[in-house]
Each structure stands twice: as structure tokens, then as C-alpha cells.
Amino acid sequence: MNANLTIADVEKGQSLPDLSVAVEVTNVVLGAMASRDWRPMHHDKDFAVERNGTRHVFVNTPHNAAYFERYITDWTGPLGRLGRIKFRMKDSVFPGDTMVFSGEVDDVRVDESGCAWADVRVNLHVGGEVTTECTASVAIPQGEDDNPWKRRGEDWQP
């Protein structure tokens, strides 16, 4: 995880460091159980193949979201506070796949309340194909004395 990023460290067009994750059955099942998703296509290969027509069990949506959160906050450090995240899932991720997350800063801005934001675009690739597109807005400190987590009410406008 990065040390705490400040908004002065961020600029439009900047790339986020890639993250590569080898997916195993254990990952998929652990993510499903951690998100209380008991549906069999996330832990029972026979069910996934025979009923869903997929080649194996696959990563569920909250687990996917948790990966994106980790990817973004690995970059910002713990003072980075997610305000908004949007997904478009295009394909599933299976055991044996290697997920590669890559990202870029689309915009850097300060809102009316004085909160500094980085708008980022993150893609999840498997085998060179994008399986999930994500855009997110993450609040980043303006300086050493700023902490986006302290913002409440009118001062938090994600």
C-alpha cells in the first residue's frame, strides 16, 4: 500500500500501478463466503457448469467490487476515501485466470466544499480482454493536515 498520497501528487492522465492476481478456486469461494453469497455457482463447479453453462465457478459482484476498492486504495493510501464507484461487468472471471487491473486518472478537481477528488478509470483485464470497466471518484487529502474521512454532511458531496 502506498504512503498517503496528496492531491499535489496526482495529475490528469497519470497511470496507476498495475496489479496482477492469479485466481484460484479458493479465492472465488472465499470472496463469495465473505460477501455472504451462498449461491452454488460461486462454490460448486458442477452446478456452475451444468446450470449456468460456465466453465467453472466465478467471482461474484461484491468480491469484484472489493478488488477494485483494494486496487484504488493501495494507490491512495488509507486517507483516500471512496466517494463513488461504477461498474460495468462484461464477462466473468474464473479459476486459472490472471486478473490484471490497470487505471488512469481522468480528472483532478476540488468541489464546492473544498474536497479534492481524483476521478479514475480502472479496467480489469483477463487475457488481454476487458472483463469489467469501472470508474470511481476518490477523495484525496489536499495536504498533510487534511483528512477526507473527517468530512460529513454538506462537506461530503460524492
Place this chain on the structure above:
Amino acid sequence: MSGLPAEVQGWIGEKRYPIESEFDVERSYIFSSCASVENGNPLFWDEKAAQKITGGFIAPPSMISVWFRPHFWTPDRSEEGKPLQCHFDLKDSLELPEAIIADNTIVFGEPVRIGDRLSTYQVIRSVSELKTTKLGTGRFWVLDVVYENQDGELVGTESYTGFGYRRES
């Protein structure tokens, strides 16, 4: 709006399916979620860091829907609770047998803290006119799932764009 049943028109903007989570926000699921993606953010692991930055341990924001997934079994439940019930209501009422979720946006409010007891409700924001896409002919809808803590503070809103449709024959 053309052909939209009165029942559906009445649902738009209405708070529906209010429920309270079956259990308090707890750390064990947070550890499991972080372990499943190797998230080492000290907000979830280091008490001193959490105290300094967020005033105590919080849950990863992306876990917001986790606290409402029903237990696999309980001794007194007669039927399984369905997340996104409004989505299925629209499918049924509009007689659209197929449906997809086109996208999902989550906006985060107050942090979710250990011991919080959250509640939720669903709101249908809009239903479109009939549209034809490569999937078939049907309607798009926007559905919000709103999450609040025990003090009535907004902790997050998930917005889903759904498309219910009938395949072209």
C-alpha cells in the same frame, strides 16, 4: 407514459421493502473480505491507524450490500428474501421475462462502523418508454437501494440500471 400499468406508476418514487439487517456489522466478515482480496489497508487491521484516521474501525465501503444478505438458513424463515425485489416486481408486472443489470453505481456516505445496525429500502426512480435493443424489446429502469445506519444517516446508495425485455421471436 405509454402502456405503463397504474401499479407500476404508483411504485415510482415510493420507499419499498424497508428491512433491517439481520445482524450488527462485525469484524470477522471484514477480515474475510480483506483476506479474499489481500487488502492490507490499516483502517481495517491497525487500531491506532483506524482511531487516528476514521475514529475507530470501519468496514470497507464496498461491503455495503454484504450486511443485508440473508443467512443461508434460519429456524423461522418460510421463504428466501430476495435482494432487489423491485427489479423482480417490475419484470413480473411488465410481463418481461428476461432482465439484465446494465450497470451498478455505488455512492458512499457516512462510514459503516463496527456494531452498526443498518437498514435499507428500495426506490424505483424511473421506467422508460418501450425500447428495442439487440437483446429484444423492453424497458429500462433505474432502481436505488438506500442504506442508512441506526441514527438515520445515509451510509450509501446503490443505483442499478436494469433492462427488462422480451426476446425477438
